[in-house]
Amino acid sequence: MTIPKFLHLSQINCTRAPARGRATCRTCLLLGLMLWGAPGAFAQAAPTDFSKASTNEKLTQLDQRVTAAQSSADNAWMLVSAALVLMMTGPGLALFYGGLVRRKNTLAIMLQSFALMALITVMWALVGYSLCFGGNGPVIGGFEHAFLRGVGADPNPDYSGTIPQSTFMVYQLMFAIITPALITGATAERMKFSGSVLFMVLWFVFVYAPLAHMVWGKGGFLNASMGGRFPTLDFAGGTVVHISSGVSALVCALYLRKRTGYPQQPMPPHSLVLSFIGACLLWVGWFGFNAGSALASNGLASSAFVATHFAAASAALAWSAAEWLKNGRASALGAISGAVAGLVAITPAAGFVGPMPALVIGVCAGAFCYWMVTKVKAIFKYDDALDAFGVHGAGGTIGALLTGVFAQQAINPIFGAGKAVGGLDGHWTQVGNQLVGVLIAWGIALVGTIVLLKIVDIITGLRVSAEEEEAGLDVTQHGEEAYNLEA
Amino acid sequence: MRGFVLWRTRAGTHCGVLEIISMMKIEAIIQPSRFVSVKEALHEIGIEGMTVTEVRGHGRQKGHTEIYRGREYTVDLLPKMKVEMVLPDALVEKALAAIMKTAKTGMIGDGKIFLSKIDEAIRIRNDERGENAL
Numbered sequence: 173m174t175i176p177k178f179l180h181l182s183q184i185n186c187t188r189a190p191a192r193g194r195a196t197c198r199t200c201l202l203l204g205l206m207l208w209g210a211p212g213a214f215a216q217a218a219p220t221d222f223s224k225a226s227t228n229e230k231l232t233q234l235d236q237r238v239t240a241a242q243s244s245a246d247n248a249w250m251l252v253s254a255a256l257v258l259m260m261t262g263p264g265l266a267l268f269y270g271g272l273v274r275r276k277n278t279l280a281i282m283l284q285s286f287a288l289m290a291l292i293t294v295m296w297a298l299v300g301y302s303l304c305f306g307g308n309g310p311v312i313g314g315f316e317h318a319f320l321r322g323v324g325a326d327p328n329p330d331y332s333g334t335i336p337q338s339t340f341m342v343y344q345l346m347f348a349i350i351t352p353a354l355i356t357g358a359t360a361e362r363m364k365f366s367g368s369v370l371f372m373v374l375w376f377v378f379v380y381a382p383l384a385h386m387v388w389g390k391g392g393f394l395n396a397s398m399g400g401r402f403p404t405l406d407f408a409g410g411t412v413v414h415i416s417s418g419v420s421a422l423v424c425a426l427y428l429r430k431r432t433g434y435p436q437q438p439m440p441p442h443s444l445v446l447s448f449i450g451a452c453l454l455w456v457g458w459f460g461f462n463a464g465s466a467l468a469s470n471g472l473a474s475s476a477f478v479a480t481h482f483a484a485a486s487a488a489l490a491w492s493a494a495e496w497l498k499n500g501r502a503s504a505l506g507a508i509s510g511a512v513a514g515l516v517a518i519t520p521a522a523g524f525v526g527p528m529p530a531l532v533i534g535v536c537a538g539a540f541c542y543w544m545v546t547k548v549k550a551i552f553k554y555d556d557a558l559d560a561f562g563v564h565g566a567g568g569t570i571g572a573l574l575t576g577v578f579a580q581q582a583i584n585p586i587f588g589a590g591k592a593v594g595g596l597d598g599h600w601t602q603v604g605n606q607l608v609g610v611l612i613a614w615g616i617a618l619v620g621t622i623v624l625l626k627i628v629d630i631i632t633g634l635r636v637s638a639e640e641e642e643a644g645l646d647v648t649q650h651g652e653e654a655y656n657l658e659a
Numbered sequence: 660m661r662g663f664v665l666w667r668t669r670a671g672t673h674c675g676v677l678e679i680i681s682m683m684k685i686e687a688i689i690q691p692s693r694f695v696s697v698k699e700a701l702h703e704i705g706i707e708g709m710t711v712t713e714v715r716g717h718g719r720q721k722g723h724t725e726i727y728r729g730r731e732y733t734v735d736l737l738p739k740m741k742v743e744m745v746l747p748d749a750l751v752e753k754a755l756a757a758i759m760k761t762a763k764t765g766m767i768g769d770g771k772i773f774l775s776k777i778d779e780a781i782r783i784r785n786d787e788r789g790e791n792a793l
Contacts, residue, residue, distance in 0.1 A: 322747075435730070438732040440725065440727050440732050442725055495726075499726050501724065501726075504728055505728060506728070509728065543727050545729060546728060546729025547729070549729075550729065550730075559728060
């Protein structure tokens with residue numbers, strides 16, 4: 173039986189009105205069904221044709237339309253989320269980092285984020301997506317989706333049955349972009365652009381892709397939702413994004429050594445206004461990052477959205493309070509750094525905890541990262557220029573461990589109905605699983621980064637000369653200046 | 660203005676006719692927050708030309724401490740405004756009084772005024788020289 177034109181119309185109405193919710197869609201569908209088969213003769217046809225169609229046919233049609241309606245709602249949210257996550261890198265992170273460097277290095281650090289938007293995107297299309305989400309090996313994916321073969325409007329039931337695989341693919345791409353961009357905070361003001369580009373491409377293939385596959389990919393041995401050997405809860409990338417980038421950032425900072433003149437010479441941020449705007453964009457973008465990780469526009473997404481927001485707020489307060497106690501004042505830089513630390517720490521937990529645990533995680537992250545950045549960095553004297561390790565490495569680690577403590581089956585029964593998820597749920601082994609995931613992420617990041625830095629050091633070199641560093645990377649690496657006072 | 664002058668060196672006493680210096684430069688380094696009042700006061704007594712620069716420096720005033728993520732920086736070069744003007748002698752005392760009155764807050768860091776003699780002034784547009792060029 174062919175479907176009359178008219179029904180298509182009713183379906184389109186449903187998909188265009190996501191805000192009105194399911195009730196409206198259902199009304200549309202019923203209306204459509206009632207009038208099914210009677211495009212021209214409205215009045216007398218409805219009862220006759222209804223009786224003609226078999227119940228099974230009607231149910232099939234209804235089922236298709238419900239699926240289509242859900243898909244469009246989910247897809248709308250996921251496309252928005254993907255855009256929000258891209259906004260975190262540029263302009264969010266670019267502004268946040270751009271304001272923290274000295275003015276002679278502003279464009280260099282911003283361009284590194286932007287370059288990754290282009291570089292990783294191309295890499296993702298060629299092999300990246302496939303290495304992360306193709307195949308089902310325990311450590312890394314395959315070449316099944318190389319050159320985006322088979323990635324189109326049909327959903328990939330392994331990961332997200334309700335949205336086109338292209339949406340899933342492009343959403344995951346945005347995570348792959350921001351992760352290496354976070355590392356640039358540690359290498360700021362002294363790394364060659366050529367070395368940076370080469371390092372980032374290699375790092376993406378040899379550190380990010382395996383880790384993303386292990387934690388999120390089908391068959392990955394840390395994957396919690398698909399029965400991995402050590403199920404590590406990582407809702408939106410605490411291990412994959414923040415620990416991997418943060419720990420690699422520490423390795424880079426140690427390998428590159430200190431900036432000339434650090435710590436004797438003052439290197440205050442050149443524009444906290446830029447950083448402030450960047451941090452606010454990060455906060456907003458993080459809703460796409462965490463709530464989007466539900467991969468659907470559902471209750472779990474709302475729960476993750478709420479948890480994300482609450483943790484950011486409490487972490488900003490915690491960092492500010494620590495500063496107030498220590499220095500007698502709260503600062504703008506402190507408040508925004510705290511918020512970012514809270515967002516980092518809630519990332520693995522967002523889809524597993526309620527608002528109250530989120531507040532606790534935020535407070536822990538704010539205080540812990542404050543201590544890492546102000547005390548630990550000073551004790552060990554590494555020059556993590558913009559605190560990529562202090563915020564992302566430290567915040568990601570504490571967040572991943574606390575996820576094991578606070579995860580609740582009431583929020584996300586990931587191990588099956590009625591099965592405890594986190595420690596406070598009665599499943600303390602999960603903290604051990606989280607520790608395994610954390611250690612593996614640390615291990616891959618440490619080893620991978622050291623090896624890759626060695627290779628890149630031989631090929632392009634990593635550090636600019638002392639004269640170039642003195643003159644600034646904007647002029648020496650890019651031949652331009654952020655602020656042209658004569659212009 | 661020309662005048663007859665005597666001057667003495669080790670070689671003896673000399674005399675001659677010299678251009679007598681009749682212009683002074685006032686360099687006032689003041690608090691940025693007082694700048695608008697100073698400028699208005701100078702305008703009121705009929706002083707039209709001035710050159711203003713944003714400068715940094717310090718005299719006896721100690722700077723302050725800034726803390727960024729736990730790292731302390733002592734900022735000892737503080738922002739000031741430098742107002743420069745070259746005036747005919749007749750206006751100098753009035754100008755000084757106007758600056759002193761408006762730039763003073765009574766706190767440390769109010770700044771300083773330096774006076775120096777000016778040998779010549781030339782208006783680029785039409786080659787006018789001396790006081791006429793001011």
